[in-house]
Structures are given as structure tokens and as C-alpha cells.
Amino acid sequence: MALLNNEIVQQVQQRLADLPDPVKLMVFTSPDHCDYCKEIVQLAEEVAATSDKLTAEVYDIRQAPEQAQALNITMAPVIAMVGAKDYGLRYYGIPSGHEFSTLLAGIERASYGKPDLDEQTKTYLASLSQPVTLQVFVTPTCPYCPRGAILAYDMAVASDKVVAEVVESMEFQDLAMQFNVMGVPLTVINGKERIEGAAPPPMVVDAIKKVLA
Amino acid sequence: MFDFTLTEESSATAPSGGLYDVIIIGGGPAGMTTAIYASRDGMKVLVLERESTGGLAATTERIENYPGFPDGVSGMELMERFRKQAERFGSEIVEFDEVASVEPVEKGLIKVHTAEGHVYEGKTVVVSTGSRPKKLGIPGEDEFYGRGVSYCATCDGPFFKNKNVVIVGAGNSGLQEGLQVLEYAKSVTFIEFLPYTRAEQILQDRVKASPKTTLLFNHRVAAIQGQQTVTGVVAVDRESGEEKLIPTDGVFIYVGYSPISQFVTDLVETNRWGYIVSDARMRTKTLGLYAVGDVRADNPAQLTVSVGNGTIAALDIRDFIRELNS
Known part of the structure; x- marks a missing residue:
């Protein structure tokens, strides 16, 4: 049975109708303890x-250690959204509920390659010389x-x-516990x-x- | 078992721009109703929302007193329906961009500036920003925010499966959200400042029916304690003055709401709590600027009231614009 109903499919089609660059949804699954790997693959498809x-x-x-390494991916399940280049957009777990919007926003970012940010923030980010990983913990x-x-994606x-x-x-409870995520x-x-x-953004x-520093 | 909620998003689907008949700030029930009525009336409508649309109503697990849904409806589903109805008539919706200021230029032109630097122009502007949960203002509250202190059970509830939870405030919101938490928490202790609860009887009955419930009335929460995360709250019996340490893993705070009106306080009259005063037609003291829903003074925070306010505003805006054009 399809995960997305016809109505949602139509909305997604409409929203993604004008994508400029092709986007690959690279799904990495794991054979161990992956409750929703099957669904994540199905959703991506x-x-x-x-x-x-x-x-x-x-x-x-x-x-597929080479592909995972190339994207610096060490945990699964994950969807990497790769456009004209890899912008570093990842979603760990199944993007259901409100998070489905995050997935679509990630796809759009990967395709357009343009962030929706004010000039000051863009200028600062463009000047970065050290790597920055933004992990955003969410619930659906x-x-x-x-x-x-979406701000992190931008x-x-x-x-x-x-x-x-x-x-x-909820799918990465150990990681969430490591950072004492309770909200x-x-x-x-x-x-x-x-x-x-x-x-x-300024914060x-x-x-x-x-x-x- | 999964549902997928699709909301619009600002960058890819840029709004059409130009002069809008009405710009609505806040996509909760009041704002969306204004949008439905105004766009169905042929007006050019823009809704600006700083988060996802739906407002506080969308974070309510189950709504049982909205007419037309005899079995109740999830807040998220109901608000999705509001949104679809507004979009069907052509309302444009921008999410995840917060309005920073409102600038009346002349009769029939108000500029709206957002945090991301966008400027929109409308003949009229409706403030339907609603309210945000109030803080207790006690030691530990800010320190442990996100480490056990929460104002959104729908968002953070999943972290408290089989854990002990305290809910501060046993009014409608506290009991409603508490019922949801009771489904998975090990125990829920409700702490209420008043000697009684003003919550609906049906909610009281349901909460009391759970063996996991403890109710503490006439208690003040004085502090939230913890190490890395919350470990307990200090509650003071207001009659005896006795201090009690209640061990807990989480504290959900539902002690009322404060209005989101700071960005327009120079343009409107507010009551002493900051709620915006608007007349029976929802007009504020600034020409073309309206206030509806939970942000409006003297409104009971109820979906049906917000819907009524939104309707009245849209009808008055129609008259206002007709007059402008004539």
C-alpha cells in the first residue's frame, strides 16, 4: 500500500514541478535494529x-561503504538529498508528520542550490573556513x-x-540521550x-x- | 501508521507580490478564517506565519468542542482543513518567516516587514498572531528548558515514555495535555496554584479516572531542580507553607498564555496584559489594521470565537476596500 495518498502526491507534484537541478535521494539503510527502513525506502521512491x-x-x-564514506555517513537510516553537488543535506529517520515538509524543503534546497537567508547571514556563512555540523533533533x-x-538546510x-x-x-534515541534531548x-x-x-538565524x-572561537 | 503533513514553505513557492487586499499575520484559526472569507470574496490575500500554519490549535491532540465533529477531530487535521479551504480560494501562504514590524504608510497602504528581510504591501493588515505559553519565572525554568522543561506536550511528550512527569497548571490546557501524557508516562502529578480547577468537568473526570494521576491543589511551584536534566520540582503548600520536593523527569508548564503583540504595540491600544483592543468590527486604532483571535483583548481563547472574529474582520475589510476603491 502506498504511504502517500493521492491528494498528497498531487500536492507534491505541484510543488516540485519546476525543480531546476536533478536531485538524488540517497537512502542508506541498515540491516540491524532499523524499525522503519522499509518505509523510508518506500517513501523515498x-x-x-x-x-x-x-x-x-x-x-x-x-x-556500500564507499558511497557512505563519500557523504561522510556513519549512521542509518538516512536520506541524503544530493543536487548538482552535495550540499550536506541529511534526514536521519523517517520524515513523517510535520517533518515531511522538511524533506520537501531539503529537496528544493538541493535542486535550487539557493538558501533563503538574509544577506548578513549568507555573508558570514560564506566566510567560514572550518567545518560546521548542525544536528537538529526533531519529532514528527x-x-x-x-x-x-529548514534553517539548518539553508x-x-x-x-x-x-x-x-x-x-x-525517537529513531535515534541513543544519540538523543547523548545530548540529553528532552525537547x-x-x-x-x-x-x-x-x-x-x-x-x-542570528542566534x-x-x-x-x-x-x- | 504514518501520516505525512505537507505545508508550504517560503523560498520555492514565492508569493506573487504586489499590493494585497489583506495581509494576515498568523495562520491559526482566526487568520485562516479571515483568509477563507476574504479570498472567497475575490480578494488578494497573503498569510504570513512564523512557524507552520495551524497555531496553538494544531498542537492540540484532540478537539471535542468544535461544532460539526461529533467524534472530535485532531487539531492538526482540523487546521489542515482550514488551510486547504483558504488555498482553494487562492490565499497565498508563506511560512517560517516572522513579521518584525508593521508600517502604515497612508490610507490603503500598510507595509509589513519580516525577519528575513521581505517587505509586503497590503491595503489592510490583520493581526492574528495569537499567544504563546506563559513562563513561570522561577529558578531552573530557563536552565532546564529542553532538558525536561517543556511547553508543548505534543512536541516533546514522546521523550517521557514510562517516566514521571509534573504538569504545572490544572486548567483546561493542563488537563487536556496531561491526558495525552498519561497515555505513556509512568505517573503524572498536576500542580495547581488555585485551591480548585477551572477546567471542564469532562476533563477533570477523565484525569481523575487514571490510577497514574496525582492532583495537588493550592500549591505554588517554587523551583525546578536538576543535574544534566530535570530531577524534581519544589512545590510549596500555600496554606501550610510546607515545602515538598517532588521527584520528576519532566515538567510541562500550562499556566496560561501571553499575547504576541510586541511588534505592533505602537500602532494599537493594548490592555494591561498586552492583548490588542479591537472594536466590534475588529478594527484597531490604526486605520486598516485589524486584530482577531487569541491576541485580541477580552476574547476567551476558543476556536469558535477565533473563527467568528475572522469572519467579522473579513466582512468589514470588504466594506473598507469598497470604500477605498470608490
């Missing part, structure tokens, strides 16, 4: 079928979460140094600094500066 600019590629993380029932997640598109990993907290959205920068709630920029 159903979304890919909505536009001729989209393709889904499925890899077992253990059997959180209406505030896509805002935090920042990743704005700079080759930034990778944005959106993490579904979402939560953005963790390079595993050090944390920002609770959906923060505006995230300040936190990045603090981590890199």
Missing part, C-alpha cells in the same frame, strides 16, 4: 516518482521543528563547510553548543561563532 528531476538510490550502509508531531530544520546550502543533519529523535527542536553545533527551540550564527 514514492517522492522520487512525483518528479522526473528526482531519483531514489538505496544502499545498505555496510555493503512538533509543528515548530521544520523551522529549525545554512548548509549557503556554505560548503556546513552539513545539516536533521535527526528524528525539540534542538540544534547542536559540532557536538558542543546547543540551541533549544526554533532559533532565528544560530552567534552560536557557530562561539563554537569556532
Whole structure:
């Protein structure tokens, strides 16, 4: 049975009708303890079928170490959205509920290659010389979460140094526990600094500066 | 078992721009109703929302008092329906961009500036920004925000499966959200400042029916304690003055709401809590600027009231624009 109903499929088709660059949805699955790997693959395939600019590629993380390494992926399940180049857009877990919007926003970012950010933020991100990983912890029932997640995607598109990993907290409980995540959205920068709630761009920029200082 | 919610998003689907008949700030029930009525009336409508549309209503697990849904409806589903109805008549919706300021230029022209630097122009502007949960203002509250302190059970509830939870505030919101938390938490202790609850009887009955419930009335929460995460709250019996340490893994705070009106306070009259005063036609003191829904002074925070406000505003805007054009 399809995961996406006809109505949603039509909306997705409409929304993704004018994508400029092709986007690969690279799904990495894991043979161990992956509750929703089957569904994630199915979802990626159903979304890919909505536009001729989209393709889904499925890899077992253990059997495709080269592909995983090339994208610096060490955990599964994950969907990497790769456009004309790899902008560093990742979604860990199944993007259901409100997070489906995050997936689509990621696809759009990967295709357009343009961030929706103010000039000041873009200028700062373009000047980065050190790598920055933004991990945004979310739950599918959180209406505030896509805002935090999509901001991270924008920042990743704005700079080759930034990778944005959106993490579904219930599927990656160990990771969430490691950072004491008990509320979402939560953005963790390079595993050090944390920002609770959906923060505006200047607040995230300040936190990045603090981590890199 | 999965549902997939699709909301619009700002960058790819850029709004058409130009002069809007009405710009609605806030995509909750009041704003969406204004959008439905105005766009169905042929007006050019833009809805600006700082998060996803739906407002607080969308974070409510189950809504049982909205007419037309005898079995109740999930808040998210109901608000998706509002949105679809608005879009069907041509309303444009921009999400994840917050309005920073509103600038009345002349009669029939108001500029709206957003945090991302976009400027939109409307003949009229409707403020339907609603309210946000109030803080307690006690030690530990900010420190442990996101580490056990939460204002959104729908968002953060999943972290508290088989854990002990305290809910501060036993009004309608507290009990409603508490019922949801009771489904998976090990225990839920409700702490209420008043000696009684003002919540609906049906909610009280349901909460009391659970063996996992403890109710503490006439208690003030004085502090939230923890190490890395929350470990307990200090509650003070308001009658005896006795201090009690209640061990808990999480604290959900539902002690009322405060209005999101700061960005227009120079343009409107507000009451002493910051809610915006608008007349029976929803007009504020600034020509062409309206206030509806939970942000409006003296409104009971109810979906049906917001829907009514949105209707009235849209009808008045029609008259206002006719007059402008004539």
C-alpha cells in the first residue's frame, strides 16, 4: 500500500514541478535494529516518482561503504538529498508528520542550490573556513521543528563547510540521550553548543561563532 | 501508521507580490478564517506565519468542542482543513518567516516587514498572531528548558515514555495535555496554584479516572531542580507553607498564555496584559489594521470565537476596500 495518498502526491507534484537541478535521494539503510527502513525506502521512491528531476538510490550502509564514506555517513537510516553537488543535506529517520515538509524543503534546497537567508547571514556563512555540523533533533508531531530544520538546510546550502543533519529523535534515541534531548527542536553545533527551540538565524550564527572561537 | 503533513514553505513557492487586499499575520484559526472569507470574496490575500500554519490549535491532540465533529477531530487535521479551504480560494501562504514590524504608510497602504528581510504591501493588515505559553519565572525554568522543561506536550511528550512527569497548571490546557501524557508516562502529578480547577468537568473526570494521576491543589511551584536534566520540582503548600520536593523527569508548564503583540504595540491600544483592543468590527486604532483571535483583548481563547472574529474582520475589510476603491 502506498504511504502517500493521492491528494498528497498531487500536492507534491505541484510543488516540485519546476525543480531546476536533478536531485538524488540517497537512502542508506541498515540491516540491524532499523524499525522503519522499509518505509523510508518506500517513501523515498514514492517522492522520487512525483518528479522526473528526482531519483531514489538505496544502499545498505555496510555493503556500500564507499558511497557512505563519500557523504561522510556513519549512521542509518538516512536520506541524503544530493543536487548538482552535495550540499550536506541529511534526514536521519523517517520524515513523517510535520517533518515531511522538511524533506520537501531539503529537496528544493538541493535542486535550487539557493538558501533563503538574509544577506548578513549568507555573508558570514560564506566566510567560514572550518567545518560546521548542525544536528537538529526533531519529532514528527512538533509543528515548530521544520523551522529549525529548514534553517539548518539553508545554512548548509549557503556554505560548503556546513552539513545539516536533521535527526528524528525517537529513531535515534541513543544519540538523543547523548545530548540529553528532552525537547525539540534542538540544534547542536559540532557536538558542543546547543540551541533549544526554533532559533532565528542570528542566534544560530552567534552560536557557530562561539563554537569556532 | 504514518501520516505525512505537507505545508508550504517560503523560498520555492514565492508569493506573487504586489499590493494585497489583506495581509494576515498568523495562520491559526482566526487568520485562516479571515483568509477563507476574504479570498472567497475575490480578494488578494497573503498569510504570513512564523512557524507552520495551524497555531496553538494544531498542537492540540484532540478537539471535542468544535461544532460539526461529533467524534472530535485532531487539531492538526482540523487546521489542515482550514488551510486547504483558504488555498482553494487562492490565499497565498508563506511560512517560517516572522513579521518584525508593521508600517502604515497612508490610507490603503500598510507595509509589513519580516525577519528575513521581505517587505509586503497590503491595503489592510490583520493581526492574528495569537499567544504563546506563559513562563513561570522561577529558578531552573530557563536552565532546564529542553532538558525536561517543556511547553508543548505534543512536541516533546514522546521523550517521557514510562517516566514521571509534573504538569504545572490544572486548567483546561493542563488537563487536556496531561491526558495525552498519561497515555505513556509512568505517573503524572498536576500542580495547581488555585485551591480548585477551572477546567471542564469532562476533563477533570477523565484525569481523575487514571490510577497514574496525582492532583495537588493550592500549591505554588517554587523551583525546578536538576543535574544534566530535570530531577524534581519544589512545590510549596500555600496554606501550610510546607515545602515538598517532588521527584520528576519532566515538567510541562500550562499556566496560561501571553499575547504576541510586541511588534505592533505602537500602532494599537493594548490592555494591561498586552492583548490588542479591537472594536466590534475588529478594527484597531490604526486605520486598516485589524486584530482577531487569541491576541485580541477580552476574547476567551476558543476556536469558535477565533473563527467568528475572522469572519467579522473579513466582512468589514470588504466594506473598507469598497470604500477605498470608490
